[in-house]
Amino acid sequence: MRIAFLGLGAIGTPMAVHVARQHELTVWNRTGAKATAFAAAHSCRVAATPREAAAGADVVITCLPTSGDVAGLLDGPDGLLAGMGRGGLFLDCTSGDPETTRKIGARLAPLGIDFADAPVSGGTNGAEAGTLTVMVGGTDAQFQRARPVLECFGRRVEHMGPLGAGHAMKAVNNILLAVNLFAVGEGLAALAKSGISARKAVEVLNASSGRSFVSETLVPERVLSRLWPVTFRLALLDKDARIAAGFLDAQGVAGPVLHLTSALLGQARAALGEDADYLAPIQLIEREAGVELRG
Ligand code: NDP
Numbered sequence: 001m002r003i004a005f006l007g008l009g010a011i012g013t014p015m016a017v018h019v020a021r022q023h024e025l026t027v028w029n030r031t032g033a034k035a036t037a038f039a040a041a042h043s044c045r046v047a048a049t050p051r052e053a054a055a056g057a058d059v060v061i062t063c064l065p066t067s068g069d070v071a072g073l074l075d076g077p078d079g080l081l082a083g084m085g086r087g088g089l090f091l092d093c094t095s096g097d098p099e100t101t102r103k104i105g106a107r108l109a110p111l112g113i114d115f116a117d118a119p120v121s122g123g124t125n126g127a128e129a130g131t132l133t134v135m136v137g138g139t140d141a142q143f144q145r146a147r148p149v150l151e152c153f154g155r156r157v158e159h160m161g162p163l164g165a166g167h168a169m170k171a172v173n174n175i176l177l178a179v180n181l182f183a184v185g186e187g188l189a190a191l192a193k194s195g196i197s198a199r200k201a202v203e204v205l206n207a208s209s210g211r212s213f214v215s216e217t218l219v220p221e222r223v224l225s226r227l228w229p230v231t232f233r234l235a236l237l238d239k240d241a242r243i244a245a246g247f248l249d250a251q252g253v254a255g256p257v258l259h260l261t262s263a264l265l266g267q268a269r270a271a272l273g274e275d276a277d278y279l280a281p282i283q284l285i286e287r288e289a290g291v292e293l294r295g
Pocket residue numbers: 007008009010011012013029030031032034063064065066069072073093094095096120121122123124231232233236237
């Protein structure tokens with residue numbers, strides 16, 4: 001299949017590598033040098049504009065920060081819509097928002113373009129391994145069309161419901177990750193300050209009922225090790241939490257814990273900046289408590 005991939009960021013790049021291995025790929029990136037380097041390394045075509053990427057493609061995949069960024073690529077003489085033909089399939093792997101996505105879908109349907117949201121979970125490691133979870137929103141027919149493409153990088157590809165349902169699922173997943181991040185950071189800071197070894201506390205937690213992905217994987221690999229890699233920007237997690245809070249509001253669910261978590265993420269983003277990693281709020285907790293979670 002001829003596939004166009006737009007957005008070679010931290011997660012888009014390893015996803016596109018899997019696509020390149022199985023399909024005829026064209027890449028486009030806002031900063032063109034990244035696309036040129038990618039195309040040289042993975043023997044694929046590079047497009048100068050979104051229109052050029054989409055022209056002749058059976059499938060267009062986007063992986064950008066927000067749904068607003070995706071909408072921003074549609075129009076104009078160099079936009080995606082100038083290149084996409086009737087019958088095309090457009091898969092948005094951005095962790096986007098359901099409302100903007102439904103608006104995009106309403107524009108694309110009369111043009112005969114199948115549009116589905118397909119955000120991913122599993123981090124850059126999961127993208128490199130091709131083991132992402134993909135949460136799809138769209139019709140049954142769109143899902144059936146999308147599944148084999150998404151299986152290039154996804155191990156579990158699930159149809160969540162109509163357009164926007166994938167984004168809703170992803171936003172709730174990520175705000176739950178954020179709840180755990182703050183909660184584990186706070187609990188461990190208190191234990192470490194009381195004199196308990198942070199390593200032992202994490203080991204015991206992971207053999208007990210308070211464990212989570214944060215305590216089992218993220219804290220040992222990134223915090224106790226003091227490695228603090230930057231793989232997923234805090235700004236993007238903050239964006240996800242805002243989407244989740246808006247989704248709760250839209251459903252009439254009060255959600256005090258999730259709204260507080262979203263507010264805390266906003267504060268952490270303001271304090272740490274746009275390039276900080278999503279684990280950096282634990283550094284803030286450490287600083288405020290006057291302890292380091294080493295081990
Ligand atoms: P990055 O910030 O690493 O990369 C963003 C990409 O989008 C870059 O290619 C950037 O281009 C491009 N871009 C940014 N703004 C625009 C714009 N206005 N128009 C066109 N292109 C633009 O993000 P990630 O790759 O980490 O994340 C992408 C999406 O995937 C986000 O929605 C994120 O929430 C989600 N995600 C990320 C995960 C991760 O572990 N990183 C995990 C799961 C989901 P340029 O190179 O020019 O800056």
